[in-house]
Amino acid sequence: KGKYCVTLLPGDGIGPEILAVTVDVLKVIGKQFDIPFDFQEALIGGAAIDATGEPLPAETLQLCRNSDAVLLAAIGGYKWDELPRHQRPETGLLAIRAGLNLFANLRPATILPQLIDASSLKREVVEGVDIMVVRELTGGIYFGQPKGIFTTETGEKRGVNTMAYTESEIDRIAKVAFETAQKRQGKLCSVDKANVLDVSQLWRDRVTLMGQKYPDVELSHMYVDNAAMQLVRAPKQFDTIVTGNLFGDILSDAAAMLTGSIGMLPSASLGLEKPGLFEPVHGSAPDIAGLDKANPLAQILSAAMMLRYGLEQPQAADKIEQGVLEVLAQGYRTGDIMSSGMKALGCRAMGDVLLKV
Amino acid sequence: KGKYCVTLLPGDGIGPEILAVTVDVLKVIGKQFDIPFDFQEALIGGAAIDATGEPLPAETLQLCRNSDAVLLAAIGGYKWDELPRHQRPETGLLAIRAGLNLFANLRPATILPQLIDASSLKREVVEGVDIMVVRELTGGIYFGQPKGIFTTETGEKRGVNTMAYTESEIDRIAKVAFETAQKRQGKLCSVDKANVLDVSQLWRDRVTLMGQKYPDVELSHMYVDNAAMQLVRAPKQFDTIVTGNLFGDILSDAAAMLTGSIGMLPSASLGLEKPGLFEPVHGSAPDIAGLDKANPLAQILSAAMMLRYGLEQPQAADKIEQGVLEVLAQGYRTGDIMSSGMKALGCRAMGDVLLKV
Numbered sequence: 135k136g137k138y139c140v141t142l143l144p145g146d147g148i149g150p151e152i153l154a155v156t157v158d159v160l161k162v163i164g165k166q167f168d169i170p171f172d173f174q175e176a177l178i179g180g181a182a183i184d185a186t187g188e189p190l191p192a193e194t195l196q197l198c199r200n201s202d203a204v205l206l207a208a209i210g211g212y213k214w215d216e217l218p219r220h221q222r223p224e225t226g227l228l229a230i231r232a233g234l235n236l237f238a239n240l241r242p243a244t245i246l247p248q249l250i251d252a253s254s255l256k257r258e259v260v261e262g263v264d265i266m267v268v269r270e271l272t273g274g275i276y277f278g279q280p281k282g283i284f285t286t287e288t289g290e291k292r293g294v295n296t297m298a299y300t301e302s303e304i305d306r307i308a309k310v311a312f313e314t315a316q317k318r319q320g321k322l323c324s325v326d327k328a329n330v331l332d333v334s335q336l337w338r339d340r341v342t343l344m345g346q347k348y349p350d351v352e353l354s355h356m357y358v359d360n361a362a363m364q365l366v367r368a369p370k371q372f373d374t375i376v377t378g379n380l381f382g383d384i385l386s387d388a389a390a391m392l393t394g395s396i397g398m399l400p401s402a403s404l405g406l407e408k409p410g411l412f413e414p415v416h417g418s419a420p421d422i423a424g425l426d427k428a429n430p431l432a433q434i435l436s437a438a439m440m441l442r443y444g445l446e447q448p449q450a451a452d453k454i455e456q457g458v459l460e461v462l463a464q465g466y467r468t469g470d471i472m473s474s475g476m477k478a479l480g481c482r483a484m485g486d487v488l489l490k491v
Numbered sequence: 492k493g494k495y496c497v498t499l500l501p502g503d504g505i506g507p508e509i510l511a512v513t514v515d516v517l518k519v520i521g522k523q524f525d526i527p528f529d530f531q532e533a534l535i536g537g538a539a540i541d542a543t544g545e546p547l548p549a550e551t552l553q554l555c556r557n558s559d560a561v562l563l564a565a566i567g568g569y570k571w572d573e574l575p576r577h578q579r580p581e582t583g584l585l586a587i588r589a590g591l592n593l594f595a596n597l598r599p600a601t602i603l604p605q606l607i608d609a610s611s612l613k614r615e616v617v618e619g620v621d622i623m624v625v626r627e628l629t630g631g632i633y634f635g636q637p638k639g640i641f642t643t644e645t646g647e648k649r650g651v652n653t654m655a656y657t658e659s660e661i662d663r664i665a666k667v668a669f670e671t672a673q674k675r676q677g678k679l680c681s682v683d684k685a686n687v688l689d690v691s692q693l694w695r696d697r698v699t700l701m702g703q704k705y706p707d708v709e710l711s712h713m714y715v716d717n718a719a720m721q722l723v724r725a726p727k728q729f730d731t732i733v734t735g736n737l738f739g740d741i742l743s744d745a746a747a748m749l750t751g752s753i754g755m756l757p758s759a760s761l762g763l764e765k766p767g768l769f770e771p772v773h774g775s776a777p778d779i780a781g782l783d784k785a786n787p788l789a790q791i792l793s794a795a796m797m798l799r800y801g802l803e804q805p806q807a808a809d810k811i812e813q814g815v816l817e818v819l820a821q822g823y824r825t826g827d828i829m830s831s832g833m834k835a836l837g838c839r840a841m842g843d844v845l846l847k848v
């Protein structure tokens with residue numbers, strides 16, 4: 135039986151420490167479930183810029199392409215913020231998404247009962263919230279041409295980006311979204327700005343058309359400004375949300391913040407084929423890097439998403455997810471989710487208790 | 492002494508009834524402060540489509556151009572949702588913004604102590620929130636060319652919109668924003684997506700440059716996804732926000748919803764010259780149209796913004812705003828903001844008590 139080749143991308147800031155803890159968890163899970171992992175590490179983001187001058191070295195992309203799954207931690211930091219755009223850590227992230235054709239980004243925002251008080255919203259508003267945002271990740275205004283800063287006839291500068299989607303780009307993300315909704319509560323809300331944008335009108339038409347193939351999914355449409363309001367007002371109305379790259383960036387972050395604990399949220403980025411890429415929603419938190427203070431649970435839950443969506447090992451994924459709930463139920467907390475009466479732990483110790491529950 | 496010529500645009504749904512109540516308030520205030528109004532009414536939105544086939548008849552635009560201020564109620568409704576884009580009510584709204592060159596949209600989101608329980612957020616999170624979103628309104632992806640649905644070489648359709656800003660467009664909205672911040676708490680947060688978008692990079696550079704002229708304003712920059720999170724997590728950190736058309740659409744609605752009572756929120760759209768346009772943030776609420784149930788206070792507060800920003804009558808504006816607070820303090824509520832122990836009123840009756848306090 136072959137091995138699962140997993141490329142590890144520790145990146146920057148707290149990335150290396152949360153990923154190290156996660157790999158230890160995966161090793162134990164791998165033994166328990168007889169899943170043979172073959173881990174290899176590669177450079178991305180600021181770490182790659184420092185070592186090679188580029189945020190996504192060709193070697194890293196090649197290693198990823200040859201693996202079954204990619205587990206990314208976090209990228210970025212003040213240090214690289216002033217570099218030109220092609221040398222910025224974020225550019226490496228965009229390049230790996232494009233390079234691996236990861237067009238479907240799944241971002242769950244789930245309220246964990248143990249952490250409900252961390253939310254800035256009232257308990258009754260967020261209790262039971264369980265939203266999956268399906269964000270298109272390799273198209274739209276992130277990649278549309280033309281783009282750049284040009285000089286107009288009158289000699290002033292004009293910054294330009296293009297928000298564009300083709301029918302086939304819309305269709306493939308819509309398909310993922312309908313299938314995701316089928317496995318959930320069967321409700322799909324497509325978010326666009328069709329009252330203003332032509333690209334959204336095409337989006338809405340194609341999603342509606344695709345909906346005919348999924349009579350079991352209840353499809354609705356919402357304008358992006360209203361969606362931002364409704365997420366704040368009454369988030370329980372949402373089950374699965376599908377939207378374009380930019381709207382997905384904004385709304386998935388808003389949805390994540392409803393939970394009050396973004397140190398807990400994983401994500402998956404998938405293409406038509408392996409490898410998928412799995413990463414926490416939170417950033418690289420350079421201010422606490424190396425201090426063993428970071429919360430490794432979003433990274434660990436990203437590894438669970440990898441097992442579920444990337445390696446077809448749902449039982450191992452369940453085991454990890456249950457372990458995380460159990461650790462929280464037993465009152466263990468890292469600093470970001472600490473509250474009175476709970477047991478404070480560092481990053482490494484959190485991984486250790488997880489392996490013991 | 493000349494008259495103030497105000498064009499009234501009742502529009503659709505609850506528009507006519509909230510505007511009628513507001514005009515009565517203005518007439519009384521006009522007498523008290525010796526402000527002679529000359530009101531004229533014109534068609535926009537669905538009402539204009541029904542009467543003339545167009546959402547913004549040329550005659551309406553001409554009347555507006557010749558007036559000192561425009562007071563708009565609300566547009567849109569299910570009835571017109573399936574029409575082609577150039578015949579939709581929203582198109583009339585975009586056309587009047589462009590036609591009057593209203594590039595600066597001021598959207599306050601203020602928590603009123605009397606209504607704080609209406610918020611879906613915890614009291615301690617929203618108490619004291621007082622945000623002004625300065626949204627660019629005549630540029631960006633709403634108006635950028637090229638746009639449309641085109642056929643690609645492979646024969647599939649491609650929807651396209653262009654997000655573009657020139658230096659001068661950025662400069663003029665930045666100027667309004669810095670001056671607005673000066674009159675407030677002196678903090679300005681510029682929101683963009685400069686880590687991905689070239690147009691945002693230009694935006695950030697120009698706003699930074701303009702900031703050198705306003706050493707008394709504390710300028711910061713934030714990515715739009717983070718801003719959506721921070722509005723949910725800790726809205727009190729914001730004073731004045733400046734951003735482009737699309738981000739402003741999304742973030743001003745999210746900010747508005749923090750208050751839990753968007754039936755209370757006014758807005759102002761200003762150009763370099765008169766007339767400005769003043770309208771409530773909420774929509775036309777077709778489901779309660781004609782039932783005398785609508786909350787007229789956002790429209791009345793929009794009239795106060797008109798007095799303040801459009802007609803240089805700050806005392807009259809103060810008077811209206813204080814009246815609204817007083818009405819709330821005395822426990823009067825329309826259905827949308829009703830809570831137990833308060834006195835429920837219809838639209839017209841709310842206007843009447845306001846004139847008596």
Ligand SMILES: CC(C)[C@H](C(=O)O)[C@@H](O)C(=O)O
Pocket residue numbers: 224227228383686687716
């Ligand atoms: C870092 C940035 C380029 C990225 C994005 O905008 O996609 C991030 O915000 C995300 O959501 O993963």
Ligand SMILES: CC(C)[C@H](C(=O)O)[C@@H](O)C(=O)O
Pocket residue numbers: 329330359581584585740
């Ligand atoms: C109705 C629509 C065109 C409009 C906009 O997107 O600007 C509205 O959402 C607003 O914010 O005034």
